[in-house]
Amino acid sequence: MDRKILEVKNLTMKFGNFTAVNSISFSASRGEVFGIVGPNGAGKTTTIKILTTLLPPTAGSASIADMDVVKYSSKVRRMIGYVPQLLSADGNLTGYENLLIFAKLYDIPSKELKGRIEESLHFMGLSNSADKLVKSYSGGMIRRLEIAQAVLHKPVLLFLDEPTVGLDPVARESVWEYVRSLARNGTTVIMTTHYMEEADAMCGRVAIMNRGNIAASGSPVELKASIGEPEASLNKVFEFYAGNKLESEDKNGNFKDVARTRRVARRLG
Numbered sequence: 001m002d003r004k005i006l007e008v009k010n011l012t013m014k015f016g017n018f019t020a021v022n023s024i025s026f027s028a029s030r031g032e033v034f035g036i037v038g039p040n041g042a043g044k045t046t047t048i049k050i051l052t053t054l055l056p057p058t059a060g061s062a063s064i065a066d067m068d069v070v071k072y073s074s075k076v077r078r079m080i081g082y083v084p085q086l087l088s089a090d091g092n093l094t095g096y097e098n099l100l101i102f103a104k105l106y107d108i109p110s111k112e113l114k115g116r117i118e119e120s121l122h123f124m125g126l127s128n129s130a131d132k133l134v135k136s137y138s139g140g141m142i143r144r145l146e147i148a149q150a151v152l153h154k155p156v157l158l159f160l161d162e163p164t165v166g167l168d169p170v171a172r173e174s175v176w177e178y179v180r181s182l183a184r185n186g187t188t189v190i191m192t193t194h195y196m197e198e199a200d201a202m203c204g205r206v207a208i209m210n211r212g213n214i215a216a217s218g219s220p221v222e223l224k225a226s227i228g229e230p231e232a233s234l235n236k237v238f239e240f241y242a243g244n245k246l247e248s249e250d251k252n253g254n255f256k257d258v259a260r261t262r263r264v265a266r267r268l269g
């Protein structure tokens, strides 16, 4: 691995007396897919919000390409892409129009706009659907569009908060394939998931998070070996370290389903 793109040290987030993220540390290198897994309320989204500069931490630090996310927040924002847990595409616009909004948000020069949007539609396998309304897209297409939105400005680091929640296995596989190709091209991906099989299939390294703590981290192979069961599923590893089971859900996803699932996935307290 070459040098670190992301370095997180003793990162802590408290909401009043409640510690949502408890002094966690980890790092990620160029082109790595790093997974944060854990049950509802583990602190995954809170961690992502700090790393994407949206939430100032209570203590500890995080830096992206050696720039502190608090001190250099505007520079950091230009280097990252973020696909939030909740829906970020507008169903009443076409795929192309959604991308146009993000291209403007990212200040992409007007003479490059069309080319950049077409390139990213092509990369995410959406060229033929560019002029259709997003509310007619399947869940997998929506997620791919949201990823296309988030990588228009060619970020070095991409954050995906539960990229496949509510998707059927085929749609999930297609999102994985596109995320893998981004990583092959050098983008570092930090993703959260509830699905252990997803972490196993996608991530070079995984941090198991529970109640604000990282209970264990390492490659899936290392994690399995660490419980003395190299053939174990990652689910079993999770149960070992976090002491509870994860629910698995498989739903077909159109726009309405995805919007609903993600609303349900949102936890406020």
Ligand SMILES: Nc1ncnc2c1ncn2[C@@H]1O[C@H](COP(=O)(O)OP(=O)(O)OP(=O)(O)O)[C@@H](O)[C@H]1O
Pocket (backbone or CB within 6 Å): 015, 020, 038, 039, 040, 041, 042, 043, 044, 045, 046, 047, 085, 265, 266, 267, 268, 269
């Ligand atoms: N703004 C806030 N104020 C108070 N508590 C919060 C706030 N944001 C998050 N929390 C709490 O912090 C904890 C961690 O929440 P977070 O959203 O990071 O979990 P998560 O791992 O992303 O869960 P999920 O899998 O449901 O998305 C939860 O108990 C949540 O209720």
Ligand SMILES: [Mg+2]
Pocket (backbone or CB within 6 Å): 044, 045, 046, 085, 161
């Ligand atoms: Mg979350």
